[in-house]
């Protein structure tokens with residue numbers, strides 16, 4: 492019997508809103524994704540926004556992930572991940588999957604009505620759009636492939652992931668696991684501006700390939716908070732636990748919705764350019780009810796119902812970093828074969844039998860007043876004379892970071908305890 496080699500999916504995601512001591516040469520207005528792969532000859536899709544085909548399946552997948560992750564973790568844990576990163580990495584892996592393994596991946600990703608070609612084209616378009624529509628922020632999304640030196644992979648797989656997923660490919664000597672790990676960690680650290688440094692702790696020497704996806708985003712609030720109003724305040728993690736946070740405060744005009752039927756309030760905080768943070772605050776004791784009804788349809792309902800209002804907003808300043816092992820989650824979402832001995836990755840290698848041994852994800856998020864070193868100028872808004880709505884984020888809330896031009900959920904999560912790093 493031939494040995495089975497292992498594949499690993501590593502998803503490194505950083506989302507940062509401050510820390511402006513960037514490394515030398517890091518121009519915050521320059522989109523780094525262009526340095527790595529020139530995409531200028533990308534086919535024009537015209538009005539046919541092929542990436543929008545992914546909006547519904549990716550959103551359904553995002554909520555399916557949430558339900559699964561949430562069911563596994565104690566209620567006091569923070570949850571934070573990039574559904575986009577996970578979906579993109581799995582789509583890239585699916586180009587090498589065949590048979591049942593492929594069918595299971597497509598079905599879990601909600602791609603059943605699409606074929607590989609249309610998924611690949613849509614992902615290519617998505618990555619292209621993300622690299623191009625952002626001036627006043629940094630959004631860097633991409634893929635990498637660390638390949639075992641001398642490994643007999645199919646040229647067609649490498650060509651597909653290069654073309655459609657802009658993957659950077661590099662050889663790694665997995666016989667020297669420590670060196671291999673540090674090379675991979677270096678790649679991830681470079682792509683996330685040093686936010687994620689030690690993603691890989693140990694690697695098996697039977698590793699054939701490590702698939703990587705990273706997203707780094709640093710947004711600037713369109714309407715920064717005034718640090719002079721930031722004050723210590725209580726945050727109620729649950730009925731028995733209260734922690735102290737630095738509470739930011741801003742009264743301004745925001746897109747806001749009070750969902751009476753579902754006991755929740757929703758606010759949209761825009762960044763400069765095409766991204767926003769949407770915050771969902773369930774009423775006291777209603778988190779579980781909201782989580783139970785949360786799905787793409789409900790999410791769309793919230794987004795459509797937002798209207799411009801005066802809001803007195805209190806939002807804690809915080810930073811969280813969340814590691815997750817996704818093996819069980821992905822299996823439970825239907826990708827059993829991917830991880831088992833019946834895995835069929837004959838689209839990656841015909842000679843060697845492969846299976847995925849590990850899928851892990853790490854994401855960090857930090858939120859503060861500015862979102863930018865240049866944000867000292869506070870936006871002055873003309874406020875109507877009515878009483879503002881009050882939205883006080885002093886208990887667990889849900890967050891979604893949305894990219895509007897591609898209708899993507901870049902990140903989502905639940906902040907249960909803002910002081911838990």
Ligand SMILES: *[C@@H]1O[C@H](CO)[C@@H](O)[C@H](O)[C@H]1NC(C)=O
Pocket residue numbers: 605606608609
């Ligand atoms: C894939 O789907 C697209 C659009 O639905 C279609 O045009 C194309 O012919 C299909 N390709 C294959 C190989 O089936």
Ligand SMILES: *[C@@H]1O[C@H](CO)[C@@H](O)[C@H](O)[C@H]1NC(C)=O
Pocket residue numbers: 717719867869
């Ligand atoms: C914040 O307060 C400091 C002094 O305490 C003042 O110099 C500064 O102008 C204030 N900033 C804003 C934006 O009001």
Ligand SMILES: *[C@@H]1O[C@H](CO)[C@@H](O)[C@H](O)[C@H]1NC(C)=O
Pocket residue numbers: 729730731
């Ligand atoms: C709060 O404490 C009470 C009494 O110790 C306990 O019964 C209850 O389960 C606790 N609630 C939470 C959310 O931990």
Ligand SMILES: *[C@@H]1O[C@H](CO)[C@@H](O)[C@H](O)[C@H]1NC(C)=O
Pocket residue numbers: 720721722740741742
């Ligand atoms: C919140 O900000 C408003 C100005 O927008 C200020 O008048 C008020 O004192 C602040 N509240 C707290 C608790 O800091």
Ligand SMILES: *[C@@H]1O[C@H](CO)[C@@H](O)[C@H](O)[C@H]1NC(C)=O
Pocket residue numbers: 752753784789792
């Ligand atoms: C929540 O809103 C949805 C409509 O989006 C509705 O179908 C559902 O009944 C509401 N839930 C409650 C508890 O009112």
Ligand SMILES: *[C@@H]1O[C@H](CO)[C@@H](O)[C@H](O)[C@H]1NC(C)=O
Pocket residue numbers: 624625626627763764765896
């Ligand atoms: C937002 O995205 C559109 C494309 O959908 C692009 O034309 C526009 O320049 C983007 N806006 C900013 C501020 O980046």
Ligand SMILES: *[C@@H]1O[C@H](CO)[C@@H](O)[C@H](O)[C@H]1NC(C)=O
Pocket residue numbers: 560563564565568570813814815816
């Ligand atoms: C859930 O919590 C456990 C232990 O607290 C942690 O090891 C695991 O990575 C968490 N999973 C997710 C998906 O956050």
Ligand SMILES: *[C@@H]1O[C@H](CO)[C@@H](O)[C@H](O)[C@H]1NC(C)=O
Pocket residue numbers: 822823825827
């Ligand atoms: C996948 O595995 C789970 C348990 O790990 C099992 O309940 C489920 O039936 C399996 N699905 C398929 C399609 O084999």
